[in-house]
Amino acid sequence: MGNLTNKAQWVDTSGNKIHAHGGCIQKFGDWYYWYGENRMDDIYVSCYRSKDLTIWEYRNNILTIHSKTEAVKYETDLMLVRDKDGDYGPVHELNLNRVDPFNKVNIERPKVVYNEKTKKYVMWAHFENGVNYSCARACVASCDTPDGDFVFHGSFSPLGNMSRDCTLFKDDDGTCYFISNARDNMDMMIYKLTEDYLSVEKVVNKIFVSQNREAPVVFKHNNLYYMLTSFCSGWEPNQCMYSYAKSLDGEWKQLEKCADEITYDTQPAFSITLDGGQILYFGDHWSGGEYFSSSYVVLPLEFYNDNSIDFKYVNSFNIENGKYLIKED
Numbered sequence: 001m002g003n004l005t006n007k008a009q010w011v012d013t014s015g016n017k018i019h020a021h022g023g024c025i026q027k028f029g030d031w032y033y034w035y036g037e038n039r040m041d042d043i044y045v046s047c048y049r050s051k052d053l054t055i056w057e058y059r060n061n062i063l064t065i066h067s068k069t070e071a072v073k074y075e076t077d078l079m080l081v082r083d084k085d086g087d088y089g090p091v092h093e094l095n096l097n098r099v100d101p102f103n104k105v106n107i108e109r110p111k112v113v114y115n116e117k118t119k120k121y122v123m124w125a126h127f128e129n130g131v132n133y134s135c136a137r138a139c140v141a142s143c144d145t146p147d148g149d150f151v152f153h154g155s156f157s158p159l160g161n162m163s164r165d166c167t168l169f170k171d172d173d174g175t176c177y178f179i180s181n182a183r184d185n186m187d188m189m190i191y192k193l194t195e196d197y198l199s200v201e202k203v204v205n206k207i208f209v210s211q212n213r214e215a216p217v218v219f220k221h222n223n224l225y226y227m228l229t230s231f232c233s234g235w236e237p238n239q240c241m242y243s244y245a246k247s248l249d250g251e252w253k254q255l256e257k258c259a260d261e262i263t264y265d266t267q268p269a270f271s272i273t274l275d276g277g278q279i280l281y282f283g284d285h286w287s288g289g290e291y292f293s294s295s296y297v298v299l300p301l302e303f304y305n306d307n308s309i310d311f312k313y314v315n316s317f318n319i320e321n322g323k324y325l326i327k328e329d
Ligand code: DGJ
Pocket: 022, 108, 109, 165, 214, 215, 233, 234, 235, 267
């Protein structure tokens, strides 16, 4: 098992830098799978796996410009390409290949869940045309295995809404929700997904209206649903805030601050609940100008009797037998 230092450049078992930004970790069987953005070359999303959450083995680039595409029965466009006049428009093309040298799209904040009914691993992410952030769509992909080649099912505007920073939350009863900001990042939407997790069934809530929250992270603790979010400031860090509710469609408490005013120079990516019950905050330590040297920060969340939460900065840590351990420098 290895000690990890927050904000350092973490490498996989082959010594290569881990590119899994804005992602998520899920435990499938005995393995933790870490999915995240990898913008190198022709790659969109990479997958690593680990038994202990500290030693990561590269598995696959699960979504690339060469990924297979397959339309689903729902309204999705498989590609946005630039036409000869330089305009962007939806084109129903069965490939995700680079159509022109400028047209590698942006796939951000990929999240993966397993659907017990269809036995598919389903990914949702934020889709942009690669030139600007005006597209504001969600996109979906799926695979039969956690680290296989995912099939891209296209991008769309959930129920007509803009959709940028996003996450998935799978509840204890198997119902899955897509949480994404809408109306030019003004509001946060909570959508219930269809049973196959491939589309949106309905809006269950619209929260933080006109508060410009992004980078949503949702988890459950003591029968309460918590959401961490950041404010919108591009790659620059800002104050993380949290809210909670008794149900996803219920009333969410007023946003409260946690961590410091720049969230220790991070932005929320996801959380993970360890087998022992501890919940960890995973943040991206963005290197805006040099995106490819962005790194990660993992910190244990603290819960108080009045349901408030917080987290403090720790330089180095280890995870042993399902417990986060602070390491003295
Ligand atoms: C902040 C978002 O949270 C990131 O995922 C990314 O979209 C950057 N903005 C881009 O500026």
